[in-house]
Amino acid sequence: MIDYIRKFKDRKKSVHESIINRMLIASLTTSVMATFIFVIIVTLYSNYNVEIKNHLNHFMEMNTNMLPVVALIFTVSVLGSASVATIYFAIPLSNRVKKILQRIEESHELLSRGKLGTRLESTGFQDVDRVCSEFNIMAERTEKQVESLQRLINENKILILETEREASLTERKKIARDLHDAVSQQLFAISISLKAINNLVEANPNKAKKILEKVEEMAQTAQKELRALILQLRPIKLKGIPIHEALVILLKEISKDNESIYFSWEIKGIQNVFVGVEDCLYRIAQEVFSNIIRHAEARNIYIKFYSSDKVLYFFVEDDGIGFDIANSKKSSYGLSNMKERVEEIGGRIDFISVVGKGTRVEIRVPLYHAE
Ligand SMILES: Nc1ncnc2c1ncn2[C@@H]1O[C@H](COP(=O)(O)OP(=O)(O)OP(=O)(O)O)[C@@H](O)[C@H]1O
Numbered sequence: 001m002i003d004y005i006r007k008f009k010d011r012k013k014s015v016h017e018s019i020i021n022r023m024l025i026a027s028l029t030t031s032v033m034a035t036f037i038f039v040i041i042v043t044l045y046s047n048y049n050v051e052i053k054n055h056l057n058h059f060m061e062m063n064t065n066m067l068p069v070v071a072l073i074f075t076v077s078v079l080g081s082a083s084v085a086t087i088y089f090a091i092p093l094s095n096r097v098k099k100i101l102q103r104i105e106e107s108h109e110l111l112s113r114g115k116l117g118t119r120l121e122s123t124g125f126q127d128v129d130r131v132c133s134e135f136n137i138m139a140e141r142t143e144k145q146v147e148s149l150q151r152l153i154n155e156n157k158i159l160i161l162e163t164e165r166e167a168s169l170t171e172r173k174k175i176a177r178d179l180h181d182a183v184s185q186q187l188f189a190i191s192i193s194l195k196a197i198n199n200l201v202e203a204n205p206n207k208a209k210k211i212l213e214k215v216e217e218m219a220q221t222a223q224k225e226l227r228a229l230i231l232q233l234r235p236i237k238l239k240g241i242p243i244h245e246a247l248v249i250l251l252k253e254i255s256k257d258n259e260s261i262y263f264s265w266e267i268k269g270i271q272n273v274f275v276g277v278e279d280c281l282y283r284i285a286q287e288v289f290s291n292i293i294r295h296a297e298a299r300n301i302y303i304k305f306y307s308s309d310k311v312l313y314f315f316v317e318d319d320g321i322g323f324d325i326a327n328s329k330k331s332s333y334g335l336s337n338m339k340e341r342v343e344e345i346g347g348r349i350d351f352i353s354v355v356g357k358g359t360r361v362e363i364r365v366p367l368y369h370a371e
């Protein structure tokens with residue numbers, strides 16, 4: 001029994017239940033107190049009033065057995081009427097409180113589901129109204145924040161689109177320039193040389209042969225430039241493929257197209273590299289390989305890709321003609337673009353080149369693994 005009472009006491013009750021319980025306890029206590037006070041008053045009064053005392057004595061002598069019954073009827077009737085009154089007032093009140101709580105809960109749910117226009121009306125209770133007005137202030141603030149966030153996202157989107165358009169315009173200009181410098185000029189020189197050969201074939205066959213050799217050289221250069229350009233234009237095919245696998249695929253394709261160069265690599269798998277970092281490394285690889293094809297005249301390329309102590313290492317080495325870094329072409333974008341890209345992802349890039357010996361590109365990027 002005690003256990004049952006303890007459990008009942010400890011159980012979390014709804015406001016509705018608590019109000020009814022407490023009011024019933026209050027009415028029970030009031031009834032008992034009223035009965036007690038009534039008995040004391042009657043006892044004290046009968047001690048002073050002889051007539052009442054006699055009546056009482058007479059009544060008690062006549063109905064000795066009836067007294068407990070009368071007391072019981074009195075208590076029960078007081079208790080009953082108090083309980084009825086309690087229930088009459090308490091139930092509607094607790095129902096009202098229940099409805100208010102339900103409305104607050106529903107509004108909260110609506111707000112969290114994105115109906116940001118949800119507001120609570122006045123309830124008629126001063127303290128509950130304070131909670132409602134706090135809720136309304138919070139809802140209004142959230143609505144304003146979401147609105148400004150959306151505006152920001154929208155502005156951001158427009159900016160991204162503009163930047164993309166700008167970038168693609170720059171890219172197109174660069175392709176046009178490369179096609180003009182590398183391919184169109186070579187083809188023009190080839191056609192002029194061919195015309196000269198035509199005139200010289202009979203008059204000076206030796207000179208014609210020399211020019212023919214030059215034509216062959218020019219055609220090879222144009223072909224080389226075109227290959228490098230195609231390599232740079234190759235779209236990023238990283239979707240879902242980790243960078244180390246994408247690099248191997250790229251290298252296999254380039255080595256197939258450039259048989260005069262011997263490619264060797266040591267590429268270790270690195271998992272969960274951030275997509276942004278992978279994208280950046282792939283583009284850098286395209287530029288480094290394209291530079292080697294275009295400028296290096298290399299016979300061997302060696303690539304190393306691995307990670308150690310949360311640093312990603314990507315080294316590319318060629319045994320080509322090398323170049324003077326301090327005096328490298330100022331009008332070009334390749335080297336500076338690579339530097340910018342690596343710095344964007346918190347890494348560093350070093351170009352080590354010795355004229356006549358070759359070039360080594362060293363990239364180091366700190367790794368924060370994506371989950
Ligand atoms: N591996 C390399 N071997 C020899 N020379 C190189 C190598 N990489 C770059 N260079 C030299 O550095 C110069 C600058 O390279 P960069 O990539 O910035 O320009 P680019 O390739 O000429 O033009 P683009 O802007 O189209 O990349 C090249 O013109 C070339 O002379």
Ligand SMILES: [Mg+2]
Pocket residue numbers: 287290291332333334335
């Ligand atoms: Mg380049």
